[in-house]
Amino acid sequence: MTENGLGHRERVLNVDTMNPNVKRIEYAVRGPIVQRAVQIEKELKEGVKKPFTEVIKANIGDAHAMGQKPITFFRQVIALCVYPDLLEDDKFPEDAKNRAWRILQACGGGSLGAYSASSGIEVIRQDVAKYIEKRDSGIPSNPDDIYLSTGASDAIVTMLKLLTSGEGKTRTGVMISIPQYPLYSAALAELAAVQISYYLDEDKCWSLDVSELRRAVKAAREHCNPRALCIINPGNPTGQVQNRQCIEDVIRFAAEEHLFLMADEVYQDNVYMEGCQFHSFKKVLFEMGSEYSSVVELASFHSTSKCYMGECGFRGGYMEVINMDPEVKLQLTKLVSVQLCPSITGQALLDLVVNPPQPDEPSYATFIKERTANLHILSEKAKMTEQVLNTIPGIHCNPVQGAMYTFPRLTLPEKAINAAKEQEQAPDMFYCMKLLEEMGICLVPGSGFGQRDGTYHFRCSLFQKPTHPLQKMD
Amino acid sequence: MTENGLGHRERVLNVDTMNPNVKRIEYAVRGPIVQRAVQIEKELKEGVKKPFTEVIKANIGDAHAMGQKPITFFRQVIALCVYPDLLEDDKFPEDAKNRAWRILQACGGGSLGAYSASSGIEVIRQDVAKYIEKRDSGIPSNPDDIYLSTGASDAIVTMLKLLTSGEGKTRTGVMISIPQYPLYSAALAELAAVQISYYLDEDKCWSLDVSELRRAVKAAREHCNPRALCIINPGNPTGQVQNRQCIEDVIRFAAEEHLFLMADEVYQDNVYMEGCQFHSFKKVLFEMGSEYSSVVELASFHSTSKCYMGECGFRGGYMEVINMDPEVKLQLTKLVSVQLCPSITGQALLDLVVNPPQPDEPSYATFIKERTANLHILSEKAKMTEQVLNTIPGIHCNPVQGAMYTFPRLTLPEKAINAAKEQEQAPDMFYCMKLLEEMGICLVPGSGFGQRDGTYHFRCSLFQKPTHPLQKMD
Known part of the structure; x- marks a missing residue:
């Protein structure tokens, strides 16, 4: 002693x-x-x-x-935002300057150094909503349903956190594919939620079969409360791209089984094989008619880290929530506000991803x-x-x-x-x-x-x- | 139906x-x-x-x-890192270019767009360690004890998460001051850990009295397992700066009561009143001799958001952990890796905060x-x-x-x-x-x-x- x-x-x-x-x-x-x-x-x-x-x-x-090389326009605009003295510099194209000016105007004190609203800068959430509308052939998107995030991982964990409750047999169960991206299993372990595994069919190019979802959810109902279904499309680690029919089947299944849908769509621009096409869960949901689109709860996730830009280090991302209970949205806003806001450089980069150079702008061709x-x-x-x-x-x-x-x-x-x-x-x-x-x-x-x-x-x-x-x- | x-x-x-x-x-x-x-x-x-x-x-x-205006040198270096074509530009001082070059060399593929190690870029963790050593009059700091973070909030929540366990009367209790910065109460609520309130003395300029810590921990032991003590110094929201004696008393108390110390020191450059001075918990701990410095577990937090730079939007920060169990460090590394890495622009900005222009460099006077x-x-x-x-x-x-x-x-x-x-x-x-x-x-x-x-x-x-x-x- x-x-x-x-x-x-x-x-x-x-x-x-x-x-x-x-x-x-x-x-x-x-x-x-x-x-x-x-x-x-x-x-x-x-x-x-x-x-x-x-x-x-x-x-x-x-x-x-x-x-992989960064997109010149993206980096020009971010550099202009970081050091606005460059707005006087002839070396930067006018559209980059305009875009930087617009972002800075939306920042507190005109600086990337200010905090933003916890759900992200309003102008950028509006741009995200416009991007989604365009991607989904005009199906409306509401900026109030958009939450910017620190990469997609952050938003995915936030959604899983909201969904986790109960004890023992009432504990929240979340369906994830096997193979999966291990963020999901890691978050479920941390939250002590129940992982419900459904297997993708390797013999059919890793496609998803709804009968396997049915098997998995039925078995799970005996020991937990299945409340959410996570889909990664295009698939990580499988490289599989889901066809429209599959997505419809999944949505119908989620509706029938009363599951919250989480669609991880961070690889939405990464489709290589002829005959394959990316379909967003949101678009398919709305095309299935109001019987589904008015009831199925969906969160979809995107990020600046993948696709053609690959800007992982900026930690930019967003989620769109559909049919979320307004009171839960207030709780979500409160929850994300504890971490103040996502990185503003990440938000700014996301703005460029969803609002890239247009055909009449000088940077379009290079972009x-x-x-x-x-x-x-x-x-x-x-x-x-x-x-x-x-x-x-x-x-x-x-x-x-x-x-x-x-x-x-x-x-x-x-x-x-x-x-x-x-x-x-x-x-x-x-x-x-x-x-x-x-x-x-x-x-x-x-x-x-x-x-x-x-x-x-x-x-x-x-x-x-x-x-x-x-x-x-x- | x-x-x-x-x-x-x-x-x-x-x-x-x-x-x-x-x-x-x-x-x-x-x-x-x-x-x-x-x-x-x-x-x-x-x-x-x-x-x-x-x-x-x-x-x-x-x-x-x-x-408040950003520090020119910081923004110049970040702009150079974001858009390295500017390294050819005569308008930027040589020291800014050298610093940018050094940061880019430490990034994957020489790009801010690559992920870093989950605990942060190694060179930056080394710079943080050197900064701490200098601040603490030569008391050694090990880069392996440094974890870069998304602002200080992220690291604080991570530490509280590691510390939370048990059920009922064995549930982890964490001592926080009243008044406190509500990140602490929010994180404890989310983790379902027990908040143990100790009151600061408003009549004595919001100072901390160890007898109040004793009262609080004694009462708490009846219904939970007190395991950590959080201190915010300089104080948020109180504006109080703790004197050296107080910090010694707190450390002695933590040692006696077997508590993990968390020192939120994000306002370490913000001391205004004559006669007041910032003392880091780490420095005081080591000056108390190995009897304390070899046993008291401490995590201290810093950020790019406050002090003279106020770069909140970059979400840069770090924590230093002292006397942490090596196996727990592995678990900590795993835990932070699930979110991949903190924003690289935030990491780069932190590097400049801990390694600002030196007297022999051209940007020194302006800085x-x-x-x-x-x-x-x-x-x-x-x-x-x-x-x-x-x-x-x-x-x-x-x-x-x-x-x-x-x-x-x-x-x-x-x-x-x-x-x-x-x-x-x-x-x-x-x-x-x-x-x-x-x-x-x-x-x-x-x-x-x-x-x-x-x-x-x-x-x-x-x-x-x-x-x-x-x-x-x-």
């Missing part, structure tokens, strides 16, 4: 006393394999000899990190050229990734219809599976770890996204560096 | 079914009075006649919205001039606010030693208190609402921050527009 009586003792905060819900969270996209990749990068810098000279990070959809080029490269990579992966024995890859990933299936030899088990690793984690150590390729094992028992996969993003590293696997 | 069987029914998500913890949240800084202020602003724009022509928003510490001017204006406003408020009958205002607010006491006539009760309003809410409707001044009632029963206050930020609106109250 020491003088002040402190002596030796346990920490206040240790793994036994910390929040058990946080312990339950898993987030493979930035998990152990990525931490090892960062270590290996350091080792390479320190001169450690490896069978490769750089790590190819195909673990995450991080476009700019993998060489179209750059957007087309970025989408073209992604489209080429989608084809190439599928082709190359399918040449590798033991790998089967579905067509990459959209989004920024593929989720190929691995057939692993019995020996590899046994070796993995000996190391107490999931077999696909074992495979991915080997690939990282031996070839410097960083993928995320399928176990991080969920998969049918006894099957093994990995997620591979379409952003490999132009050296086409996957060919090395031959 | 309609054809599809949907018919009329309750919404899935309504106030009865939503998360009850969210319902319990209160956040007055952006509450009903601010919503009414926004409405009034709209009415003024639409030409509605009022006894005033503009709303003075003294409800929030939003420097730029109230006319010092601007910083001094901003702090001088705040200091003048602090004095003026106190003086002017104290000339008003029924208002008593303590000296504003630091931070950006004052929390004066209102003596309300019996008649006003009764009128408030008739409208089922807190009396200070009634007063603030009247002030808003009749004079266009937007304050936050003391009830939003907490106060002793039967006393009434309001929080007034130091950022009034230069028209000195409070003089109108004479």
Whole structure:
């Protein structure tokens, strides 16, 4: 015992006393394999000899990190907003200056440094609503239904938070696809909500079958209260694009089962395969008539991080809520106000995404050229990734219809599976770890996204560096 | 019953079914009075006649919205990072270009658009550690203890989340001051943690007395498990600056009572009164010797939103954790990774705050001039606010030693208190609402921050527009 009586003792905060819900969270996209990749990068810098000279990070959809170029107009306008002295500069086109001026006028004190309303700058919410109306062939969108957010992740967690209540058998259950983007399982773990898994059909290009939704919700009703259904379209990690019929079926199912619909549509511009097309849940819902459009509750999410812009670092995003109870909207506004507001640079960037240069403006041609080029490269990579992966024995890859990933299936030899088990690793984690150590390729094992028992996969993003590293696997 | 069987029914998500913890949240800084202020602003724009022509928003510490100017160097560097073509531009000083180049080199793909590590860009965490070391007279700081965040609020909520566990009498209790900044009570409500209130001593300029901490923790041990103590220094909303002795006493108390310390130090540059000085909890802890510095667990928070820069909109911030269990740090890293990373523009701005122009650099003179001017204006406003408020009958205002607010006491006539009760309003809410409707001044009632029963206050930020609106109250 020491003088002040402190002596030796346990920490206040240790793994036994910390929040058990946080312990339950898993987030493979930035998990152990990525931490090892960062270590290996350091080792390479320190001169450690490896069978490769750089790590190819195909673990995450991080476009700019993998060489995608920012859209010039977007960056010009943001620079003008950040440092308005540049508004005097001849080097900037007039439309960029006008756009910057308009954003600054909407900021407190004319500065990006002021807080905004918690749901976002009003002018930008209006622009988002106009964008949605245009995208959805004129179906009205109300700026009061738009909440700007810190990337889409922030808004998705906020919605899940609102939806979570009850205890035991009345605890909120949320349906998520398997495979899924692990933000969903992580948020549900943190909120101690019940994850209801429904399986996508790998044999049918990862499509969603409503009969599987029915099976899953029926089973879940025995132990929890299913209240929400999450859809990712275009699919992450599957690269699947849902057709219109499927979306109608899902909406009908949600209506019948009295479920709140959450549509994660952050890859809405990323559709590559001929015959595939993005349909927003909102548009399909309204086209199904007022019987549905007046009752089905929907939140849809978008972000500045994906599509042709890939501006992940700006953390811009929004959600649109349809048929939300007005009292709940007040609660939502209160909830988001505790964090004051999303980053204003992120909001400004989002404004440009939803309100890009128009045909009569000087920056239009360059904008179209750059957007087309970025989408073209992604489209080429989608084809190439599928082709190359399918040449590798033991790998089967579905067509990459959209989004920024593929989720190929691995057939692993019995020996590899046994070796993995000996190391107490999931077999696909074992495979991915080997690939990282031996070839410097960083993928995320399928176990991080969920998969049918006894099957093994990995997620591979379409952003490999132009050296086409996957060919090395031959 | 309609054809599809949907018919009329309750919404899935309504106030009865939503998360009850969210319902319990209160956040007055952006509450009903601010919503009414926004409405009034709209009415003024639409030409509605009022006894005033503009709303003075003294409800929030939003420097730029109230006319404070950004630091030129900071904005130059961020503009260069956003649009690197400007690196060729002669108009920018060399030190700004060097700084931008250094930040871009640390970004994935050399772009602000890439994600960073979830705890923030490594180079910036190193700069933060160096800043802390310098501030704390050489006491070492480890970049691995630094987590960049989306403003300070984000990091504070993350820490409270880690600390929350247990049920019933073992539920985590967190000590917060009354009055407090309502982020704390809001986060505790959302996490269903127990709020343990300790009262600051208004008669002694809102200082903290350890005997009151003892009273509060003793009472709390009967119904929860007190695990953390939150301190805001300089104080929000009180404007009080803690002296060194007080901080030592608090640290000793935390050690004895086995509490995790959370030090909200976002106003660390905002000290105005002669004889007052900012002492960081970290520095005092380490100066107390290893008996304390090796055991007391501490998280301290800082932000880009306050001080001389006031860049709220960039949502930059960090926390430093001391003596945190290494396994908990892994859990913390995992937890923050679910939201990918803080805004990169916010991270970049934070880098400039912790690593501003040096005496031998071309931007130094202007930087010092601007910083001094901003702090001088705040200091003048602090004095003026106190003086002017104290000339008003029924208002008593303590000296504003630091931070950006004052929390004066209102003596309300019996008649006003009764009128408030008739409208089922807190009396200070009634007063603030009247002030808003009749004079266009937007304050936050003391009830939003907490106060002793039967006393009434309001929080007034130091950022009034230069028209000195409070003089109108004479």
